[in-house]
Amino acid sequence: MTAFAEGQSAAHRLFTTIKRKPEIDPDDKTGRQLEDIKGDVELRDVYFSYPARPEQLIFDGFSLHVSSGTTMAIVGESGSGKSTVISLVERFYDPQAGEVLIDGINIKSLQLDSVRGKIGLVSQEPLLFMTSIKDNITYGKEGATIEEIKRAAELSNAANFIDKLPNGYDTMVGQRGAQLSGGQKQRIAIARAIIKNPKILLLDEATSALDVESERIVQEALNRIMVDRTTLVVAHRLTTVRNADCISVVQQGKIVEQGQDYILITHLLLI
Template identity: 70%
Template structure:
């Protein structure tokens, strides 16, 4: 137990050193990246993977399960560092930024949103420290969540239940989107954001995503055609390489 408490992570989100910029454009580049997961050192995920996403553009990553699509998201969030090569935002290596600050510039919506046993309002407020009520209202409006939240007997104060058990899949996903855009991120990462939903919920969530994607650099990992139809570029990832774009 003490070993775990004393462990100094390689990527420390509490570390206050590192670069903080006035603003970022959101130009993403993965340059000749080599990567293996520490838990599976014998499996080479990327060997020389490169990808460019211009500022404000939407790039979709498609491919079989295990091809390395979600790994791109993990590297951009700096949950891991590449073994070789560079992950750059606006031409600056991700390792140079203050971890906490750069993560504040990035919004992430994943397949299974994590909701806590707290009110809907608190769940959304986790997205940004010291968020005002106006910001929360604007985030739920943008994410198409306002209409269903207003119909709930306690509105924003409704308890979400452990893991959001009180809410449907589409509702949970819209709360996750509201949380991600509360910080008004320059970069939006969507990891299979609609894959767990039925067609009707997907339509509503997709409309919400399209509203929030404008003017942001977006990377989408998807299996469904509907999610990537409006992307500027679609990259096909196969065995850790982009085989077609």
């Protein structure tokens, strides 16, 4: 009887999850399509708190503008709201008030697939699927050709180690990429993000979990793909933001300083 009761309880939770209609529906085809964009990104007077902690305000009138083709580094202590910027631009969440704009258009008025198709995301912990390297890269662009896959691998500094593998691009990565090192997994994730040639690139502490040598290789790849794209870099390490056009220091959900001078570098070093 205990087993039946536990199974019934588990089934109830499962069906509740299946029937739940998310506030941000990825299958919703209403809204404008983004055919082509310049890549201008702006958060305007944003107020936001996470659904699990509605009483804790993360952003209280937060504003940030990143001009097309430039790199903005966002630095600050843990919990200051750096990664929340990435989540809002990707529209994982909607703000309670204020606007998130791409080329001056509120992303709420755009089809979600259209928005995310123009954005590449590389996070701290790359998520790889239990399939081949080729398939993992192809998830970034449906119907990608082998030439496009190899070009993305070259840009991400992944081609050299892939070519040395016995099965090359058909090598299985294992569960969560267990057959690859941290640096190799991150380079596959970069290739997946870059294969669709996104106008906007989001880097959420993409090198923070790597050792020094892997970080150097991955950072070289990131520097290569950031050219001529609007890039938001969430970072703790100085090496990650050296080439940024502008540095924004975030504290308690607000930008306290912005620019590119030694004062900001000092803030970063003290984090």
